[in-house]
Amino acid sequence: MNTGGGIALPTFRCGAHRPVSMEGTMNRLSTWPLERALQIIGGRWKLYILCHLADGPQRLSQLQRGIPVISQKVLIQQLREMEEHGLVRREVYPEVPARVEYSMTELGESLAPIIDQLQLWGIHHGESMGERDKLLICERFSERIEANAA
Numbered sequence: 001m002n003t004g005g006g007i008a009l010p011t012f013r014c015g016a017h018r019p020v021s022m023e024g025t026m027n028r029l030s031t032w033p034l035e036r037a038l039q040i041i042g043g044r045w046k047l048y049i050l051c052h053l054a055d056g057p058q059r060l061s062q063l064q065r066g067i068p069v070i071s072q073k074v075l076i077q078q079l080r081e082m083e084e085h086g087l088v089r090r091e092v093y094p095e096v097p098a099r100v101e102y103s104m105t106e107l108g109e110s111l112a113p114i115i116d117q118l119q120l121w122g123i124h125h126g127e128s129m130g131e132r133d134k135l136l137i138c139e140r141f142s143e144r145i146e147a148n149a150a
Contacts, residue, residue, distance in 0.1 A: 040085045045070050045078045047115060050108065051138035053088065057103040087111070 030036045041047060045067065052058055052066045063075060070078075079102055082088040087108035093099040119138060126135045 040082075040087070041111065041115075043078060043081075045074065046082060047118075047138075049075070049078055049082070050087070050104065050111065050115065051140050053102060053104045053108070054112065054138075054140040057091070057101040059099065059101055063102065082108070 029039055041050075048067050048070075049063060052063055058066075060072070060075065060079075063079075064070070064072060067075070079088055079090070083090050086105055089103050089105050091101050091103070093101070115138075123132070123135060123137065126132050
């Protein structure tokens with residue numbers, strides 16, 4: 001056992017992981033932290049959605065306009081998964097018709113520097129492969145980090 005900050009943590013060789021069922025979650029999450037993180041933020045649309053939510057609360061229709069190639073069914077599925085994993089908050093306002101807004105939770109916002117670093121690595125990789133001009137960059141996380149640092 002390793003100790004991290006006085007807490008005993010189980011250790012194992014890389015690859016010797018097993019999924020564990022989390023009550024109330026849609027997906028089975030790995031006990032291996034790296035794989036768990038990738039399971040939570042992985043998927044075709046999650047980072048796009050988080051990029052849009054970094055600007056502030058958004059209604060479903062706003063997210064659909066911002067990511068026009070995603071179907072409503074898939075968008076709702078991805079939002080539900082992120083809500084179950086604590087990254088996104090869904091707020092229903094008691095209005096007629098009902099108004100629903102999605103926003104990032106504190107846990108979701110904690111991903112901003114990680115997503116920024118992933119994006120920087122992606123830019124580096126694109127440049128290394130001679131494909132810099134093909135990249136679509138989400139500047140919302142970088143701007144947000146710089147604003148919080150000031």
